Amino acid sequence: MTQDIDAIISELIAIDPDLRTYEEQLRSAVATLAKERPHAEPDTVFVAALRQRLQEQATQRMEQQGFSSLFSPLLTMKYIYALAGAVAGIALTAPGMYFALRDGSPVPLPTQQYALRAQPEDDQREPEAFGSLSVRMQEDSNAAEVLGLGGGSPDSKAFPMPPSMHTPSVQYDFLRTQLDLPEDTVDVLRRMPLVAEGAVHDMDLIDLSSFRDSYVSNFSLTQEAEQGYIVQVNARDGTVSIYRNMEQWPDLLYDCEGPECERMVAIDSDDLPTDNELLAIADAFILKHGINLQGYGEPFVLDDWRNQPHPEGSLPAAPPELQVLYPMQIDGLPVYEQSGQLAGMAVSVDVRTETVSGVWNIMNQSFQRSAYPAITEPDAVFDYIQAYEMPAVPMYIPFDSKEEVSEEPVVHISLGVPEYAYIRYHQFDGTEQRELFVPGFIFPIVESDGAPSYFHHKAIAVPLAESLLE
Incomplete structure (x- = not known):
């Protein structure tokens, strides 16, 4: 893309006004997608790709939370945006996870697509799989x-x-x-x-x-x-x-x-x-x-x-x-x-x-x-x-x-x-x-x-x- 990010954001909002709510988060997502598709234009196809990317990330994040109920409160208690509409994934992973500081401003953590999962229970291994029990x-x-x-x-x-x-x-x-x-x-x-x-x-x-x-x-x-x-x-x-x-x-x-x-x-x-x-x-x-x-x-x-x-x-x-x-x-x-x-x-x-x-x-x-x-x-x-x-x-x-x-x-x-x-x-x-x-x-x-x-x-x-x- 030859246009700057602000121009791209404006065109995206013109195509889909609902995206205005997530304007700040869109900047990171657009920048990432633009690197992958440098010659793409902000048309309906580009918006569809953006929607799909964000929705996939949101779905994956929610699955990760549900996988280990022990840690889901830790991952959700400081989200400052709620899920809403087709681009709800922006609130969670566009492209990272956002937390609120004391002044309420969103600051991205140094992470993308990061999660903690509990491993499946009752994973039966071969006999004596943990080695000798007589070690210290x-x-x-x-x-x-x-x-x-x-x-x-x-x-x-x-x-x-x-x-x-x-x-x-x-x-x-x-x-x-x-x-x-x-x-x-x-x-x-x-x-x-x-x-x-x-x-x-x-x-x-x-x-x-x-x-x-x-x-x-x-x-x-x-x-x-x-x-x-x-x-x-x-x-x-x-x-x-x-x-x-x-x-x-x-x-x-x-x-x-x-x-x-x-x-x-x-x-x-x-x-x-x-x-x-x-x-x-x-x-x-x-x-x-x-x-x-x-x-x-x-x-x-x-x-x-x-x-x-x-x-x-x-x-x-x-x-x-x-x-x-x-x-x-x-x-x-x-x-x-x-x-x-x-x-x-x-x-x-x-x-x-x-x-x-x-x-x-x-x-x-x-x-x-x-x-x-x-x-x-x-x-x-x-x-x-x-x-x-x-x-x-x-x-x-x-x-x-x-x-x-x-x-x-x-x-x-x-x-x-x-x-x-x-x-x-x-x-x-x-x-x-x-x-x-x-x-x-x-x-x-x-x-x-x-x-x-x-x-x-x-x-x-x-x-x-x-x-x-x-």
Whole structure:
């Protein structure tokens, strides 16, 4: 085309007046089409080609959104143009996706035809497709190293044990009940990342297209509004995290001095929101932001804070935040961490403001499956329990005690009837980290005689993949 873009736009609008609504977006689309057809004139054929291009892009974008309902809210919440008429696709992809800044002006992201897709579920692979399960497995939350103080506990290596603290030996008491074991194999599941589709380019600072075979693996959205949030998307892990944009939240203690500050910091356990109130706050946030609850069970409030160390005769200090857990489920079965804790999506609620402070472990639940040799003899399960090393549980002896301890203390752990479930493992083979889910038994701890009051371990997880018990 020999005419400039403005002249072409004017002629297109003369042919189809409805295009005037999308004049600004048309400029990019026309420029792209003009490069492909430099000698074309803006006639009805050209308009038809333009319509077809835009409509195809809109249809593809909507299919991409519908393919993974987990991420469609993230892709749609800031569109500043709505679908309307035959050229509705301009609003979404002409040629890129447009977001609104604070002043409301549309600014194109450095992307064209870019999307995140969840891979198809129940992708059955050949046996032992994920390699050896015996390669290094990372303990969840460093469970083997913590002191048994609950989430966020310090690493035991950071605290040398003084002479007045003793690590007990642990004895397990359980009934050798009938176990429904697999005949020969179990299906191990590998959670898949999101698939990034499309190229990234058109950025003034750098020619991103020069980096071939690249894709966006992580990105974040920052909400520039009062009490706004930051949304962090990790495509490689298939996870989303939400946390406060602290620039948009008031700091209650910023200008506070004196005894009043202490009163503001201290939280009376009697003033904590009820469980029903916490659940309502979490549910409302999830509903507002379209977070997909498929693959999660009924939520409940975590109360591990009540097991924190505290002076005798007093109650534990109430935390500034409480967590609502939406337990993860696969094939209708619960999912546990290796430590015996339920896995799932956690919503943190600020108990002072009764607002959500963060959401963690929003996960894409798309899996590959592969059969692995299974444990078929009950004795192997019970032998594993007998040899199980409980995370360190320090036993406190008062510092002013003159009593000599002749024997190390013993903790007797009584186990209940096991539950069949999935156990989550984080596997690292030196180059790649994989998240695997292995069928197994969860033996609940029903009594812990001799353990300190803050002992929080709730269960022992026994995997049924043979190589994990060797």
